[in-house]
Amino acid sequence: MTSPIHVTSEIGKLKTVMLHRPGREIENITPDYMERLLFDDIPYLPIAQEEHDFFAQALRDQGIEVLYFEKLAAEALASDDVRKEFLNRMIAESGYVAGATHDALYDYLYQMTPQEMVDKIIEGVRGTDIDIAQPDLQSVSENTDWPFLMDPMPNAYFTRDPQASIGDGISINKMTFPARQRESLITEYIINHHPRFAGQVEVWRDRNHESHIEGGDELVLSDHVLAIGVSQRTTADAIEDIARNLFKDSNYDTVIAISIPHNHAMMHLDTVFTMINHDQFTVHPAILDDKGEVDNWVLHPGKDGEITIEHHTDIKAVLKQALNKPEIDLIPTGNGDPIVAPREQWNDGSNTLAIAPGEVVTYNRNYVSNALLKEHGILVHEVRSSELSRGRGGPRCMSCPIVREDL
Numbered sequence: 001m002t003s004p005i006h007v008t009s010e011i012g013k014l015k016t017v018m019l020h021r022p023g024r025e026i027e028n029i030t031p032d033y034m035e036r037l038l039f040d041d042i043p044y045l046p047i048a049q050e051e052h053d054f055f056a057q058a059l060r061d062q063g064i065e066v067l068y069f070e071k072l073a074a075e076a077l078a079s080d081d082v083r084k085e086f087l088n089r090m091i092a093e094s095g096y097v098a099g100a101t102h103d104a105l106y107d108y109l110y111q112m113t114p115q116e117m118v119d120k121i122i123e124g125v126r127g128t129d130i131d132i133a134q135p136d137l138q139s140v141s142e143n144t145d146w147p148f149l150m151d152p153m154p155n156a157y158f159t160r161d162p163q164a165s166i167g168d169g170i171s172i173n174k175m176t177f178p179a180r181q182r183e184s185l186i187t188e189y190i191i192n193h194h195p196r197f198a199g200q201v202e203v204w205r206d207r208n209h210e211s212h213i214e215g216g217d218e219l220v221l222s223d224h225v226l227a228i229g230v231s232q233r234t235t236a237d238a239i240e241d242i243a244r245n246l247f248k249d250s251n252y253d254t255v256i257a258i259s260i261p262h263n264h265a266m267m268h269l270d271t272v273f274t275m276i277n278h279d280q281f282t283v284h285p286a287i288l289d290d291k292g293e294v295d296n297w298v299l300h301p302g303k304d305g306e307i308t309i310e311h312h313t314d315i316k317a318v319l320k321q322a323l324n325k326p327e328i329d330l331i332p333t334g335n336g337d338p339i340v341a342p343r344e345q346w347n348d349g350s351n352t353l354a355i356a357p358g359e360v361v362t363y364n365r366n367y368v369s370n371a372l373l374k375e376h377g378i379l380v381h382e383v384r385s386s387e388l389s390r391g392r393g394g395p396r397c398m399s400c401p402i403v404r405e406d407l
């Protein structure tokens with residue numbers, strides 16, 4: 001059987017990718033809700049959409065099939081039974097397991113077409129959108145200053161994070177912050193019910209866990225090596241858990257867990273480190289110490305389903321060994337300049353999307369990093385970035401590869 005998901009590297013020629021076009025959820029961000037919604041500013045939606053369409057077209061121009069998360073979700077919910085089950089679970093995860101508010105939300109969303117329903121759930125439902133005939137205690141006493149009954153999902157355009165394609169399978173992620181946790185419930189329905197995927201995809205780790213993992217931390221370095229960030233968003237026990245599953249059921253035999261600072265600017269490994277060629281990576285100098293090293297742990301299968309863990313600091317040596325390369329070129333964000341590097345990293349200067357070995361898509365605003373990539377022989381496609389970058393994610397964060405050619 002050929003799996004509809006096939007990703008055995010970060011850099012193999014990209015064939016199919018999943019995006020989400022930012023929608024009205026972006027207009028539901030205000031200064032008071034920004035922090036809770038994981039934004040630092042409010043993008044201007046019409047321009048964000050233009051920029052996103054430009055990004056999608058840049059990918060199509062390279063022959064890449066672009067799928068939309070919101071469209072796949074609506075198609076996955078074509079059956080009435082599936083839609084009912086989804087709505088009940090989504091409303092429960094939004095805080096209403098049963099009762100008058102649950103019922104009013106259910107009735108309001110159920111009468112919509114599947115596409116309207118998915119778009120509205122991502123947009124968020126305000127208290128003023130529905131009438132609750134007989135208000136329950138929850139609706140009158142809780143969160144009375146909070147305008148939403150169901151929170152918007154403005155981070156949905158970062159399709160990299162709720163799931164990660166690995167080999168012929170996927171991890172459907174338990175995400176860290178409530179602002180993002182319901183995104184991967186949508187993924188679960190796409191994988192289990194969309195005719196393109198249903199019954200044909202291995203799930204390496206599902207979202208029914210307490211420990212967290214997010215796709216921005218999951219880098220597929222080869223057909224048997226992963227790098228995973230130990231970060232603000234991904235916990236060490238989740239890494240061990242997915243490693244155990246992969247070692248048992250897949251071709252993967254090496255996981256390099258890389259420790260990065262736990263802060264908002266560097267929330268995932270792919271905000272500070274991405275693979276762009278067989279032996280070339282971008283790296284934000286702030287994750288490296290004076291010797292150019294960083295704490296990392298290499299996991300391999302051990303005896304009886306156990307795993308072995310070796311501590312290293314020389315990341316170049318670890319990558320050389322794991323990828324069987326004589327040299328590794330680490331290209332510093334912002335050319336390593338103490339002002340330019342953090343400025344460009346803040347706007348995702350390290351967050352490149354490789355669409356083929358040595359060929360990447362980046363934000364145009366990171367011109368110092370882009371010039372350096374070109375000096376290192378990389379073919380760079382620049383995309384517009386004034387509004388999209390306000391959500392703190394770049395081209396890798398905004399894309400979930402579904403199929404890549406093998407190297």
Ligand SMILES: NC(=O)NCCC[C@H](N)C(=O)O
Nearest residue numbers: 038158216268391392393397
């Ligand atoms: N892979 C990524 O680094 N994704 C960017 C996510 C940004 C989003 N505002 C978040 O905080 O989750």
